[in-house]
Amino acid sequence: MATQHSRSAARLMMAPAVILLLGWMLVPLTMTLYFSFKKYLPMRGDSLERGLDWVGFENYSRFLNSSSFWPSVQATLLIVGGVLVITVVLGVLLAILLDQPIWGQGIVRILIIAPFFVMPTVSALVWKNMFMDPVNGMFAHLWRFFGAEPVSWLSDASVQSIIMIVSWQWLPFATLILLTAIQSLDSEQIEAAEMDGASVLSRFFYIVLPHLSRAITIVILIQTIFLLSIFAEIFVTTGGAFGTRTLTYLIFQRVVDSQNIGLGSAGGVYAIILANIVAIFLMRIVGKNLDR
């Protein structure tokens, strides 16, 4: 098939898609890079027509040296890491549970998947107002029922609350991928281990978990990419206060609240670099796992 002729024809036909995708990616990227080297404060009268001042790396050093930068990196890693741990651990347990022959399996599976279809803004609002409200929330009622003082979740345990909300959203995804992986485990392997004298726990750690390792790395990789950019959940609940200002949120504040597009763009470039470091790191792990 792959004659010289068919290959060049294929290239020609793919060209529009490739060009569109490249433009889609490259234009915003180039603009971000461009703005990051400019002083661009629209409220102070800077505009593209009048030309922007070149400021070199000043935006970059200001973003890095601002007192909010390192706390935001820390918050990002804390939230991403926390959500990953919770979704993977609970996802594995739920997948094992759902793999058992239970009555009404189909319906239970659909219910488990449901949170994934709720928009982030909506789910964050539901959590904020229905569960975590210190006066009328379900948790407050529950705490009072046991005679305890209700917790004001979003101010006293803000990072934990965000982790909880985001985990709730992403748990179905993890469960779904891990469930399909568990279903592909050869039942004879489990039986062989059973005959070899492996207890339930040994069977889990020696047979099931290694079988799931590939699926777990894929879950971690995909979730990290999406979790690095969570925004709505923070915007709706804490508005970045109480230590929940992630890198994404900090950039948003620089651009929209402070109206400093140059500074925000420099932050965006840092975010790209951070995401790529994480991606390379994860790709190596996945690559190692997929090679086998």
Added chain:
Amino acid sequence: MGSIVLEKVKKSFGDVTVIPPLDLQIDDGEFVVFVGPSGCGKSTLLRLIAGLEDVSGGTIRIDGRDATEIPPARRGLAMVFQSYALYPHMSVRKNIAFPLRMAKLDQAEIDRRVGAAADILNLTAYLDRRPGQLSGGQRQRVAIGRAIVREPAAFLFDEPLSNLDAALRVGMRLEISELHKRLATTMIYVTHDQVEAMTMADKIVVLQAGVIEQVGSPLELYQRPRNVFVAGFIGSPRMNLIEGAEARKHDAAAIGIRPEHLEISQTEGLWKGTVGVSEHLGSDTFFHVQTNASAQPLTARASGELALGYGSEVYLTPRPEHLHRFDENGLRIA
């Protein structure tokens, strides 16, 4: 020590009875083969003995001890699965050592036993490979290795050779027989292939729809099949079965004669017929001959030298001492 006794063992899946109550005695050190057509319940019976399925009724005794309620790991049996069920993420060494690690043996003893098993099975050079890097026959040997290191009371094999090509199958058949002679441990071997059953077994158990049709040594089954089913199942090519007028001459509902017990002559004989397809194996030739004795063509075995063309006329004569007679229920008459 590996005698296994089944008393009134029964198995149903929901409403479907796969194994009606069944009795069977397996002596210590015996090589027993369960043989029967696909879906007759051989694997189910083996899994009942292993403890991977719960019985619906009856008792399983291993070494005289009631093992019906004992979990699989503590029955002292080792199983080799049809798919080998090797652990893909562990090296061959770890695979073989797995049951020993689970039994919490000390490392020196584990190394000694794994080394010995690898020696017996010619796996020493492959100990650090993953199962995915081995050929079918080597994987089979790893599965057997994982079974022998446990020094079990009995080995259970479920169609272990069905994933191998024909040449390898013959080799592995010999190796397993050799292993049995060397270890002198009870082995229960499930297959649908009567050639494997005949060549390997001390005792063959012929199953049909969960019912034991006959138990006996290969030669007993070959020489004195208890009924029409066993007569047709054991022996290759199949025994010729003739019903109708010819059978009534012998006071039977059906008579059977094996291909090797039909004399072929071009001049005279009992049944006249014409030669159809001939199968040349070199040492032997099988002729399919259409005769007036039965509607089905009869198969006759001749030495490889005899050449008869398609459509040539021959006479077949059964040797009377090798004639099997069956009544209208399919049971053997005397």
